[in-house]
Amino acid sequence: MIAAAALVLSGCGDGGADRPALPSAYAGKIDINPMTAAELRDGGELRWPLEYIPDSFNRYQPTGTSHQTEMVTDAVMPRTFRTAPDGKPKLDTEYLVSADLTNQLPQTVTYVIQPAATWSDGTPITWRDFEAQWKALTGAVPGEQAVREQGYGEIASVKRGSDDKHVVVTFADQFPEWQGLFSPLYPASTNTNPVVFNTGWLRKIPTTAGPFKVQEVNALANTVTLVRNERWWGPRPKLDKITFKVVPPNDLPDALLRNEIDFYPIESSGERLRRAQTTPGLVIRQATERGYDQLIVNGGPGAVLADVQLRRAIARGIDRQAITKKVIGQVAPNAKQLGNHLFPANSWRYTDNSGVLPYDSAAAGQDLDALGWVKRGDRRFRGATPLQLRLVTTAGDPVGDVIAAELREQLFRIGVVVVPQPLLGPAKDVAMRTSNFDLLLAGGSTSNTPLASARPRFYQPVGADLAANYGRIYNQQIDDDLGDATEEPDDTQRATIADGVDQLIWTVVHSLPLYADPGIYAVRTSLANFGAPGLTEVDYSAIGFAS
Known part of the structure; x- marks a missing residue:
């Protein structure tokens, strides 16, 4: 991760021409080469470098809190809110119809889950998944080794609303930052079983609900392979596959030249910056991040x-x-x-x-x-x-x-x-x-x-x-x-x-x-809706290659 002032490039946020500009304190809000689905070819594989394959893919278990886990699971797990380019919470409408503060005292939030939202095993996403996550992260399930996430302890109850797709969350205390809860959301089958919670996500991802699903976690090859999720109810992903591959930091530019990966973080490396600037088919994208x-x-x-x-x-x-x-x-x-x-x-x-x-x-x-x-x-x-x-x-x-x-x-x-x-x-x-x-x-x-x-x-x-x-x-x-x-x-x-x-x-x-970290990346010029997301999260279903 690197600093809050960096080489700023044009095209940040508006898809303009990619050419070096003068250094500035902060770059654009987002720099991802935005394109519509019609402008992208169908199919293709994104090769994504990782530092290592994480021990666990359960982000609420102490062994699964790394950024490596986050990059993989963001493509396959639900969330309630995303982050807008200005840093404010924004409803994720692919998973929720709405999420509203429906009462002040006691503070009550009502979530309405998308009717088609379904886990990869065919189980609908319902209020019970919210209830199970609340209990798991407040120590209510004996034997679960859970990271104590702030906010869940302020919840007094999670109940069924008018049907299984309506979730009524009532807080015991005021919690203004409630939009950060249930992101990501894990299935009740994980959160109600201590054995599955603690060990069921070790080097595997058993249940998902995102635009992609897991094809394989290969510890020997140091790869995680995701493919399109045929149960996905949102916009069909443009990519066929995303392959996460372990690449040592010093080998990133050469790995791209060997056609093993499609982008790499510049971070603080002047050498990586120079290599990116002199490699045909690459562009430098930059937008200040939270890291x-x-x-x-x-x-x-x-x-x-x-x-x-x-x-x-x-x-x-x-x-x-x-x-x-x-x-x-x-x-x-x-x-x-x-x-x-x-x-x-x-x-x-x-x-x-x-x-x-x-x-x-x-x-x-x-x-x-x-x-x-x-x-x-x-x-x-x-x-x-x-x-x-x-x-x-x-x-x-x-x-x-x-x-x-x-x-x-x-x-x-x-x-x-x-x-x-x-x-x-x-x-x-x-x-x-x-x-x-x-x-x-x-x-x-x-x-x-x-x-x-x-x-x-x-x-x-x-x-x-x-x-x-x-x-x-x-x-x-x-x-x-x-x-x-x-x-x-x-x-x-x-x-x-x-x-x-x-x-x-x-x-x-x-x-x-x-x-x-200003978020500087070397990215293939043909890659669209991807690069430097700034304060936002990556929209995995929108990533693709220009036609």
């Missing part, structure tokens, strides 16, 4: 950085702007460090609160002295214990290598030793879920309901149950205030409360956002 890169900090009991004062000293020794420039300067010369944990950099709600924890290498050294970490030669010790931090990154990722090298140099100046530990994707996921790191470089993302989606990151860990709080840093005030923000019905007041929460997050050094 960002961050350092997750392990402050759990027994961790090196369990002491918040030590975390602050270390953080003051990290020059995030220098990292931003070093990592993405070639493709985004005007990029700035990300200064907010909750809102995307291009949001009207965005405020840079990083001044709470400014970079100051000299002050960082003084703080370490005061904490008893004495410098002996080039290193710091407290007694016989050296101040040494394990930095987990993704093996084979040049971005991780650059960040690791920059962090080592910066922290070495204040006597802190950084030991990079590059791990392959699955091993890195294990390290993250088990908090087996001191610092961990990972991607993050907001949603069209940013406060609700943030709650799992600040969840109170209980044993192995972390939700998404992989660094195990819990603060009751953050939890309480973020809860207040998610229940505040007024948009402006909600953003004001969230701004105070973000400042507190900086104070406790829960994590360190580095830079936002």
Whole structure:
């Protein structure tokens, strides 16, 4: 993922000519080469690169929370709302006829499911799927290892309306960001059975309801193959097939030249940008996204950085702007460090609160002295214990290598030793879920309901149950205030409360956002309705190749 200022190209959002333009802070809302179905040929295969095949395709199970899982399942699972180009929730009419707030006190939402909406096993999608997901994600099903999604706990009941296709959801508390719930929606057959919930989606996708269905998950070939879903009730997909294929980051340009993939992310790689600019048949597409890169900090009991004062000293020794420039300067010369944990950099709600924890290498050294970490030669010790931090990154990722090298140099100046530990994707996921790191470089993302989606990151860990709080840093005030923000019905007041929460997050050094992702991709020129979706999701059924 890369920064919030990048090489901007014309054609963003309007399908105009594809030619380089001057760098700018933010690019267009969407850049996907839009075409009508009549302009596309019927058939074809999209070859989509993945970093790795995820362990699980259940996005509500702790082993299925990766972006790799999201890219695959978005093509095959239902959702209630999508995201409009301006970042606001938008009803997904392929699955729902309507979703309306039908009562204020208590807050009640009535969903009307499309009559033809059906799971791949022939079972209709009904209110029972909504009820089962609510129960699964609130711990009501014993034995299910579920990620606690914010919002489901505020629901008091999910009941049948006038028929099985009408869902009446009543909330115990106000929850203004309710549009983020039930996306994706998983079948009741998954959510009511602990064995299926925990293990039934490991390296397989048993039940779907999207424009595509799963033909094969091949662990040996490192591929996931999707084909048209003959039960799909929406617009017929133009593509015959989508094949997700594992490609090492360093091999992406060559894999495209070998005709193995049809696009690749530029991310922060100047080399990938240069290769894309000089490869016939490719165009660079760009639109600012919600994603960002961050350092997750392990402050759990027994961790090196369990002491918040030590975390602050270390953080003051990290020059995030220098990292931003070093990592993405070639493709985004005007990029700035990300200064907010909750809102995307291009949001009207965005405020840079990083001044709470400014970079100051000299002050960082003084703080370490005061904490008893004495410098002996080039290193710091407290007694016989050296101040040494394990930095987990993704093996084979040049971005991780650059960040690791920059962090080592910066922290070495204040006597802190950084030991990079590059791990392959699955091993890195294990390290993250088990908090087996001191610092961990990972991607993050907001949603069209940013406060609700943030709650799992600040969840109170209980044993192995972390939700998404992989660094195990819990603060009751953050939890309480973020809860207040998610229940505040007024948009402006909600953003004001969230701004105070973000400042507190900086104070406790829960994590360190580095830079936002403008979404730069090298894409075949013949590929339409695909490229840089910006804040929106990919419309898999509309993707195709020009006639």
